[in-house]
Structures are given as structure tokens and as C-alpha cells.
Amino acid sequence: MKLLEINFDGKNFFVSSEEFISELKKSFIGNFKLGTLFLDLIEVIYLCEIRNAIVREKTKILNIENLFEKFYSKNLLRKYYVYRDWKNRGLFLTFLERIKKENYGKSPIKKYPSFEFKIPEEYKKIKFYFLEDEISSISFDPKAKELFENFWFGQYGIYKNYEKGKFLFLDYIETLYLAKNGFKFFDFSNRQLSYEDLEKAIKKKFEIADYLLEVYEDWRNNGYVVKTGYKFGTHFRLYFPGASPTKKGKEWQHSKHAIHVFPQEVKMPMNQWARAIRVAHSVRKTFITAIPKARKEEIETQIDYVAYHRKENNEVEKPNIDKPSFLITSLWEDEELSGSYLANALKIADELGLRLLIAIVDKESSITYYVANKIELPNSKCTYYEIEWINP
DSSP, X not given: OOOOXXXXXXXXXXXXXXXXXXXXXXXXXXXXETTEEEEOHHHHXXXXXXXXXXXXXXXXXXOHHXXXXXXXXXXXXXXXXXXXXXXXXXXXXXXXXXXXXSOOSOOOEEEOXXXXXXOOGGGGGOEEEEETTTTEXXXXXXXXXXXXXXXXXXXXXXXXXXXXXXXXXXXXXXXXXXXXXXXXXXXXXXXXXXXXXXXXXXHHHOTTHHHHHHHHXXXXXXXXXXXXXXXXXXXXXXXXXXOOXXXXXXXXXXXXXXXXXXXXXXXXXXXXXXXXXXXXXXXXXXXXXXXXXXXXXXXXXXXXXXXXXXXXTSOXXXXXXSOOOEEEEEEETTOEEEHHHHHHHHHHHHHHTOEEEEEXXXXXXXXXXXXXXXXXXXXXXXXXXXXXXXXX
């Protein structure tokens, strides 16, 4: 079998043999211009590893080791692993600079309904004590039990066994939310605390409390019930209206969504990210990432590929024939993902009408893919995406 020969002129990799140009074009490899097929370094490495191609630089032959010695740059290997994995699945992908910049209409928006919600004024007479050392609040008012039963604020008594309780316990986000909505809080000297007093004390320990409150308000004000997501490695778990803490046994309504708040300045290791999504999925919950309203910030975001997937009839999408489906950004398993990076990558995907695919590469070159679907929540201050594992 004749070896595929790739030329390098000091600037570009290219193939000029008509026989190989025709073959590579069928595999949607390279960029054909003016009778020549130009290749990206990633494509060259792939052809050298998988097709035993040779690279000729004048009279010198470059093998795959020479290519890495001469052209290696940051993140080349993880980017290559994703390319190879996608191609080995029989799927096609290309580079952002090779596609037409338009909206491809493949970024689905999932609409979440809004429900009217208002706390009756009668409950705002309930007296709460703020426990500064615990960063939480309690109330012994008999009316507090009704607040729990009717609106599921806090925890009365024991979880799923509230009847034996004698007081209502609020976490720090519920404390801020109720204080902002007219409830009164005191210390044990009966000194009334202002909202600013509570916020200052809470932010000493929880720096992103204001972001958490922003997300909590979004969903609560739209009629949803929002509770701690600690058991699932996230900030919140979410219930649709109608969920009640008084139901038992088969009547108990389980949450179906876990929300993780991802502010612009926060970074999260990818292994922690993957673990939280995996835990949520293992208990049949949708993992939602919440991005609070971000300040404008210029940040370099690496979009590795534009990817084609499968049609409804399971036929493979093809470049130059079909519209692409995804933008792919890749990260190593121990790398950190920042809220800024994620927000910007999602912004680019939204502008192109494509879904963002996050590829996590482990040290055995195995790739795990997560896809983001945008959520529309009425009158929202934040941006939300459902994140789900996908097997291409």
C-alpha cells in the first residue's frame, strides 16, 4: 500500500497528490483550497499515528516524534486525544475557523414554567433568632410550623419526621431570603438585626452567599421549592411547585434537579465537576449549572472543534452537507474550570446556535463528554444550563 505523504513548507502542512486528496476529502480531513489540501497539525499527527503517513520537509522525513519535538504547544495532547476519539467513533469534526459564522439553530432552549408565589403577610410576624456561630436561624413560634408545612421553608423537627419537632431551623440562604422579604430576625438579647447585619455575618463565612441567594431567589420567586443539595455535592436540590414536606412513604415527592452555582471568579477541578454530575445522575437528577450575571471580562476560551454528530435516523452528519451540532472544549481531568471560562464558552456556542460539549480527558486518554442545554426561566437574573453525560 502506497504511503500517504504530507509536505511541510516551513509554514503549512499540505497534500498535493490527487489520489490522496480525494481519499482524505471523503473522510472530511483537511481544508481544500486552490487544488491543494491543507492540514492542521492535529490532522497530521492523526494520519501519522493511524495511517502511518510520513511528513516531508524538503529532503528531511519527520516522524511523529519529530512532530512533537518541533511543534508541541500547550494542550496539544489533550486536544489530539479528543480528535482521535471522535474520529474513531466514525464521527466528523473540524475547526472553528473552517466553518461559516452563522446561527445553526441547534442550541435547544428548555423552558421552565413560572408559578405565582407570594408569602402571606401573616407569616411575617414569626420571630426568628439568628445563630451567628451556626450561621443559621431558628424559630419557636407555633406559626413557624405552618410556614414549613405550607411553603417548605427550613426544617421543622427531623427530616421526614417533623411532627415531633419544637422549632423551625433555617439555613443561611433561607435566612437571607426571608429577611429580604420582611421577616424579622433577632439575637438572643432581643436586639433586632437588619438585613445588612445578617448579610455581613453570613458573608464572613460564605463568600459567594450573594450569588447563592440570587439563584435561590430566581427559583423561589418562580414558585419552586429550593433546598440544600449537600447530599449530591451541589448547592441546591430543586422541587416543582406542589412538593410538600408533610407527605410520607409513596406520597413523598423526590427532587429531580440538582443546582450548582458557578460564579465567574470561582474555579472547580474537573474531577469534582464530573463527580457532582455523576452523583446527580446516579440518583436520577438533572444537573443544572447556574451562572450568576457576570461582569464583562475578556478571557481566552479554547474552542477546540466544531463537531458533527448523528441525525434522528442515526445516520452520521457530514461536513459540507449537514449543519454541525456541537462546539467542543476539552480539559484534563485534574484541570480547573472557571466560571468565566464556562460562561464565555457557552456564549460562543449560543451565538452559533450550537450545543457546548465539554470533553474531560483522563490520563489513560479516555474521554468523558458532557453536553449543555440552555434553560429559560422567566424573569431570571442568572443563566442556567442542564449538564448531562453523553455517549457520542
